[in-house]
Amino acid sequence: MIPLPTFFAGNSSTFFTGTSKTGVPGAGILGVVLLANMMNETRASVGVLLPLLIAADFFAVFYYRQHADWKLIFRVLPWTLAGLGLGYVTLKFSEGMDFSILLGGLVLVILALDLLRNRMGWNQIPHHPLYTAVLGIATGFATTIGNVAGPVMSLYLLSLGLDKNRFMGSMAWFFLIINALKIPLFISAGMITVDSLKLSVWFLPGIIFGALFGRFLFKRIPAKPFAVVVQILAAAAAVRLMVT
Secondary structure, three states: OOOHHHHHHHHHHHHHHHHHHHOOOOOHHHHHHHHHHHHOOHHHHHHHHHHHHHHHHHHHHHHHHHHOOHHHHHHHHHHHHHHHHHHHHHHHHOOOOOOHHHHHHHHHHHHHHHHHHHHHOOOOHHHOHHHHHHHHHHHHHHHHHHOOOHHHHHHHHHHOOOOHHHHHHHHHHHHHHHHHHHHHHHHHOOOOOHHHHHHHHHOHHHHHHHHHHHHHHHOOOOHHHHHHHHHHHHHHHHHHHHHO
16 A cells, blocks of 8 residues: 555646647656656656557557558657667666656657648658658667657657647557567566556546546537647647756
């Protein structure tokens, strides 16, 4: 049994994680930061959060399973796996280092480049293999270091002009695959343990209620403002990472 304040604080943070997976991409970074602050140790919180992310991914896949763009997923997946490897090596040999500023800055740079691309009319850039490679590696690295790849992948999919259903379907399947592949890496790195899994179970209700609420919101967000909401949340997430 964990203390009641810890139970409520943990589930409050995972509520945002669940919401981000089914309705408001980008909001999940708030859950990441809140959980890390509550546990007072980013590395440990990342291990606790991964099983919960997978639980939220199953909700997202259930809701949006028919809308995935598999051609897109398979195009970016090999590069993301390379980023996973880079992130794992970094975790193994740089224990205790804080990558918050690096990850937050990465999201802001990608957002700035996408805004510039829209302004200048460079619509072919997102389809270039180099762009896919860079964003894929960045996604894999960010998700391994701190479970904060959501804003990176969100901006990539937005730049491709996906409608909101294809956006959510592609995000759902992509992150279910990636997060499942991270399990053995996190166990090897000592970030998932019996104790961390016990905490994950205690914080699962927040995921469930968040996922249901996210689905409720998604049905009520018009298609056009959806992209703007994602961009704003991605920017806010990046700034929040950098100042935390």
